[in-house]
Amino acid sequence: MARSVNVTVTGAAGQIGYALLFRIASGQLLGQDTKVRLRLLEIPQAVKAAEGTAMELEDCAFPLLEGIDITDDAKTAFDGVNVALLVGARPRTKGMERGDLLEANGGIFKPQGEAINAGAADDVRVLVVGNPANTNALIAQQHAPDVPAERFTAMTRLDENRAYSQLANKLRVPVTEIKRLVIWGNHSATQYPDLSHAVVGDRPALELVDDQEWVENTFIPTVAKRGAAIIEARGASSAASAANAAINHIHDWVNGTAEGQWASMAVPSDGSYGVPEGLISSFPVVCKDGKYEIVQGLTVNEFSRAKIAATVAELEEERDAVRKLGLI
Ligand code: NDP
Numbered sequence: 001m002a003r004s005v006n007v008t009v010t011g012a013a014g015q016i017g018y019a020l021l022f023r024i025a026s027g028q029l030l031g032q033d034t035k036v037r038l039r040l041l042e043i044p045q046a047v048k049a050a051e052g053t054a055m056e057l058e059d060c061a062f063p064l065l066e067g068i069d070i071t072d073d074a075k076t077a078f079d080g081v082n083v084a085l086l087v088g089a090r091p092r093t094k095g096m097e098r099g100d101l102l103e104a105n106g107g108i109f110k111p112q113g114e115a116i117n118a119g120a121a122d123d124v125r126v127l128v129v130g131n132p133a134n135t136n137a138l139i140a141q142q143h144a145p146d147v148p149a150e151r152f153t154a155m156t157r158l159d160e161n162r163a164y165s166q167l168a169n170k171l172r173v174p175v176t177e178i179k180r181l182v183i184w185g186n187h188s189a190t191q192y193p194d195l196s197h198a199v200v201g202d203r204p205a206l207e208l209v210d211d212q213e214w215v216e217n218t219f220i221p222t223v224a225k226r227g228a229a230i231i232e233a234r235g236a237s238s239a240a241s242a243a244n245a246a247i248n249h250i251h252d253w254v255n256g257t258a259e260g261q262w263a264s265m266a267v268p269s270d271g272s273y274g275v276p277e278g279l280i281s282s283f284p285v286v287c288k289d290g291k292y293e294i295v296q297g298l299t300v301n302e303f304s305r306a307k308i309a310a311t312v313a314e315l316e317e318e319r320d321a322v323r324k325l326g327l328i
Helices: 015-025 044-059 074-080 098-119 133-142 157-171 203-208 213-226 227-233 240-256 302-324
Strands: 005-010 034-041 065-071 083-086 125-128 152-153 182-184 193-194 263-268 278-288 291-294
Touching: 005 015, 005 074, 015 034, 015 240, 015 291, 034 044, 034 213, 034 227, 044 065, 044 133, 065 074, 074 291, 074 302, 083 133, 083 240, 098 133, 098 227, 098 302, 125 133, 125 240, 133 152, 133 203, 133 263, 133 278, 152 278, 157 182, 157 193, 157 203, 157 213, 157 240, 157 263, 182 213, 182 302, 193 213, 203 213, 240 263, 240 278, 263 291
Parallel strands: 005 034, 005 083, 034 065, 083 125, 125 152
Antiparallel strands: 152 263, 182 193, 182 278, 263 278, 278 291
16 A cells, blocks of 8 residues: 655745645655655745645646645644655845845744654655755754754755756766766855766766866856856746756655765765764765765865865855854
8 A cells, every 4th residue: 555645845835836746746756656645834925825736736636645734834834744845935135144044044944943843753854945955954953953963954956957967968968878976065156066976878977078177167157057047047046947856856865866876965964075064065975775875985186175165164154154143
């Protein structure tokens, strides 16, 4: 018999929520053998819009969808949750300083962390999508002391997917030929998309690219600034690709990464690669039996070391800022 899983999505009435919920309900998040009960969390003003999305979900008559609850109360939303997708966040508005942004998000992710701590299922897995994702995940995690720290993760899979496509376009190969591309650090403009371990078929990607100028001045900035380029072109931020990446992240975590493949996930550091312990930073991981492990023993060259140090420094600054604000 199919098992049943509670999936909570915050910011359910938003753009990403709209692109995400139908894919979850159709079985793409956890597989065709898993039934899903959806819990949608929204702020009071957006509950009505979430109800509209729920009506559309009903109208799809998805065989795996067991039910949908909508609430503006975090405790209710996270009670018994197995998979929590924290999408809703406070966007940066004009004139807003970074401290204001972090404080506003602290007001969202602190109570959500507490609610997860109070009511989540023992196997809860949390993915933070709402920005600043790494630091929002840290805030939530710090307020959920009874949940194993490693269950709190943030999304860098969209950056990884973008990097795969850029490299595939450059080398004119299918993305399926490429493996072991890594995103390090923060989901921000300082992230480091790293080609130094990537292989295309059985050849090192960098050998095929053979153009360090392209890597430094085209590849890395194109991946890091892709979000802004999409806003410029589309007039709205990326939503379907962000939802797709969230599906990929949880699917790999639960069902495992393919043989020989890695995934990039922002996870609490265990001190690997000089990243201070506890920071939620992106690493290459391998997932198996419902758990992830940071890939160990990679050689980090001088260029990579400097790039990783820069993005980790930004994460430390964000952590220090939220500490100063009393949010952690
Ligand atoms: P989106 O659904 O487009 O985005 C939601 C969050 O995801 C934003 O913080 C956004 O960051 C982030 N994000 C991460 N990666 C990406 C990416 N690659 N592309 C785009 N966004 C990305 O926002 P909407 O404004 O459409 O919807 C947000 C919803 O959240 C609203 O319905 C609002 O009511 C709700 N909300 C719910 C809360 C709750 O449940 N307690 C709390 C706060 C808001 P960025 O802004 O940097 O693009």
